Amino acid sequence: MNFWETLYTAANNSGVPTTHIGPKLGLSREYVSVGKSNGVDPGTMTAARLLGACGYVLAALPADSVPADALRIEAGAAEDAGR
Secondary structure, three states, X not given: OOHHHHHHHHHHHHOOOHHHHHHHOOOOOOHHHHHHHOOOOOOXXXXXXXXXXXXXXXXXXXXXXXXXXXXXXXXXXXXXXXO
């Protein structure tokens, strides 16, 4: 999943409307939908704050230690090719 898909899944799983995420962080109601539609790649701190508003944390784990029910943000082939 990309970051925005992951955030929407986290919001859905925790029952937090995406329009409530921005205001929880002092941002606009549209912050999440605008970021998703514009394809913004949020920085680490922003991603952690957005996920935190849904009761999730951004964590780094060894690949073989990731719980089966964890949400994963994967780099896509197009993203990898440009880096």
